[in-house]
Amino acid sequence: MTRTNASLIGFSAVALWSLLALFTVASAPVPPLQLSALTFAIGGVLGLVWLWVRGDLKALRAVPLKAYVFGTLGLFGYHFLYFTALRLAPPAEAGLICYMWPLLIVVFSGLLPGETLRKGHILGAMLAFLGAGLIVAGGLSGVSGAITGYAIAFVAALTWAGYSLGSRRMKAVPTAAVAVYCLATAILSGVAHLATEITVWPGSSLGWLAILGLGLGPVGLAFYTWDIGVKGGDIQLLGTASYAAPLLSTLVLVVAGLASASLSLALAAALITGGAVLAARAGRQA
Template identity: 65%
Template sequence: MTKGRATLIGFTAVLMWSLLALFTIGSAPVPPLLLNAICFAIGGMIGLIWTARQGFGVLRGVGWKVYAFGTIGLFGAHFLYFTAFRMAPLAETGLIAYLWPMLIVLMSGFLPGERLQPLHLVGAVLAFAGAALIVLRSGGGLDAKALPGFAVAFVFALTWAGYSVLSRKLGAVRTESVTVFCLAAAVLSTLAHLALEETVWPVGAMGWASVLALGLGPVGAAFFTWDIGMKRGDIQLLGVASYAAPLLSTLALVAAGIAKPSWTIAFAAVLITAGATLAARASADSG
């Protein structure tokens, strides 16, 4: 598989994550950990079907440390993400959580064989500015009581960026291993749900369809395509391009009639596109 093709496959995860907000709204009032458990289970089923074509023997060659790393990465990051929004459901929380693409770009410079170019940094800053416009468009004030939630959001950003970048060092590990990550994360999410939450199931056909869509895409198949992108694609370009997710998410909400179009969205699109273009140029120059 070429680096360019792997990068495109990785970007499909960003496209799927752009539907995360829309489907999450549709899944209400299912609590976060229960939602995680269901979605990870669906993602695991997708992985089992995919792995069956290759033979389950490919999973036996993966060490337990890799499985522990992947499970903790997926479960831990999503637990932190939903916890942050419980503690501080403010626009700023989303902005802090969306530091992870920039952290991926910065962390990637420490990987063997990777070169972090100045244009990567400039592109990341421009794209982050565009994402900030999207996340903060509804306003919101700083509340000292929300500071713990902001801290959790930052830890989430570090966790997901670390998981993504370290996946690069596991390039020899087959992507089928994500199947075990998902199934183990589903078990942990179920246990955490039983201990911390009240069980509330989806409401009606739309609720169940939203949960199914989440499991098939943003909290399911996206982990497999992201794994391919992180291991074999252009990691800096993918990091910057990930800032398209909040923009595309907002456009999806506009198309669904949940959000209204605005000039802010248009300007954010320009910034994010400019940032991704600079990162792509930097990758081409260094490649």
């Protein structure tokens, strides 16, 4: 597979993540860890079915245990920290801090073998980060304490950036292993849910459809396509393009009537697009 094709497949994960907020809202009142357990279970089964159809289940036996541990800790760790941060701190601000992971990917990817970090990558990532900030924090005034929540949100950003960059270094591990990552994450999320939350099931068919949609897309297929992208594509461009996720997510909410269009949204779109263009040009120069 060419670098360009791998990058395009990686971009599809960003598009799928744009549906995360809409489906999550529709899945209420299911608590976050229970939702994580259900959706990751669907994503894991999806992967196993795909492998069974292709006759590649045997590929899972060749994956070293340390790869399974790494992938599971990455998926479960990020989502556990993300949900915890949003409980302890104002969700919008905590979400913005969590979304520092694309910037961290772009900056630290320059340390990977065969990669070069250029000024365009850094400038593009910073412009895109400003655009994401306008979406998440637009219209907010004042930030209450919750320092612990903000610190956990930053650790979450480090966790996902580390998972993505680590996956890049583990190119020999097949994407098939993501199915096991998802199933293990579902089990850990289920245990954490039983220990900390009260079980609440969806109250309507729409809620169940939202959970199914999450498991098939943003918390399912997206992790497989992201794995292909970070292992074989332009990881610096992927990191910058990831800032489109909050933009696309907001546009989806606007279309669904759950958010309002605004001038700040248009400005955010310009910043994110400009940042991606700068990063893409820097990548071609490298």
